[in-house]
Amino acid sequence: MILRPSADSHRVIGKYTGKILVGLGLLMLVPLICSLVYQEWSVALDFTISFSLCMVVGFGAQAFFRTERDLTWSEGLVVAAGSWIWAVLLAAIPYYLSGHMGSYLDACFDAMSGFTTTGLFVLQDLDHLSNGMNVWRHVLTYTGGQGIVVIALTFLFKGTAGAYKMYVGEGKDERLLPNVVQTARAIWLVSIVYLVIGTAALFVVNLWLGMSPARGFILAAQQFMGAWSTGGFAPMSYNGMYYHSLAAELIIIAIAIAGSFNFALHWAVWTGKRKEIFKNIETITFSISLICLTSVAMWGLIKMGVYEDSLSLARKAFYIIASGHSGTGLTVIYNRSFVTMWGPIAMIATIIVMIIGGSACSTAGGLKVFRVGIFVKSILADVKRSMLPESAVLKVKYHHVKDSYLTDKLSKSVAMIITLFLITYLSSGFLGVLYGYDFTQALFEGVSALSTCGLSCGVTTPAMPDGMKVAYILYMWLGRLEFLSIFAVGGYLYSVLRGR
């Protein structure tokens, strides 16, 4: 028998969601201040309206849903997944008011793309977007990478048992420190140190490229946020091609690769265990698949005769494949070049790396290299087991921060998640075909949305059918939070409607 959630359950969900929306409102102060600095008065007004709405909804929810009870597991998951929907609806308001969006749905598309660090966008006339609005796009993607709940945990919570349940609901399940609030703060510490150093490095490159200090700085900050959060938003429509700089590309791709690492790995390396990076199952799987699939893409590109010399070949192929693998989605080629120049081999290699994705408990999406590594180890173990005597016991070890043994339970859960993802990836290809797109192109774009990557072969445009926009919004949400939280929301809604 399914039990209908109690009134107290609604109250606790409402209260915590309200807290998270207050956090979102506070985030809007960043672009608001930026637009005031750049004297963009109408943009500042847009953000004032949006900030006020967040505060009214956030504090209103906390005042209306008063309770002292802490969250249960299912409620924590519902808060995490549900607050992303509320946050997108509110974060889309300044987008919509900017006049650069065709509709409110388009604004929600870009807001979801930002929060989930995807990087696909349907915003029009990007090159003439205000500084305030461009900063908002990048702040969304930077904070979305860490997680909306992580932000709220860092600044707005004193620490409750329910905090961990929301943290898990947001697709992160590893504690860097014993306390979940301090784990959230450690995640922010890593991100902010990277922000300062990465922005400074890109600022120097921008100055060297001849930009004024003000423009060089704001572009550097945006470039960094797009790369570190594996977000893929770029301040200019030419994306990485705008800079024509090998130095900028190297810094950006190194930041993007680091951004796709597990925060638990960052913390281990940062606290002295530097060898961890060479023996962790995630970095090993990532490196092997990155090098192998870059080689495949290069082979395809050489066959197509696209690039003449090894530097151009390595520069383009590695940048795109690493960008796809880390889930960043920054690019140094035109979107349609995937179809018109790169050819099927390089395009399929790009699809595969987007499917594999980055590390668990990171800003990246996709299946996650941890699962792929465990999946491969499980297959190899089964092959080995079949060759051993029946009485033999085979223990398979893997290393992720500490040594662990592969269990049947872990192998099964990994296989289940991989199956669910692969079915959803295929569905995205068929959905595109239903709307009249070529299957490979639709699959490329759908995989990019579901893996929260952001590389595009030209399917995502403002003219894309609304049905596909809604589907991609759901794919991005699903890809970022993974299935657990979404199932929890589905279960919650079902129990509200059908429970007794």
Place this chain on the structure above:
Amino acid sequence: METKGPFPHRVKTANKKQSFPSLTAGENWGKYLAGLATEIFFGLGLCLIALIIATILLAMMR
């Protein structure tokens, strides 16, 4: 009358070590920056491997 639980002092110390200010304590910054440099050089190392592979593949296929 003694009302404290077991090992009160140790628990208090452990909590203190995990608190936010200790994350940013001065003695940790050297380790943090060395860790950051390790990660960046790891990424740049992968770039270098890609360049070597591109050179070899181009030489082989032409």
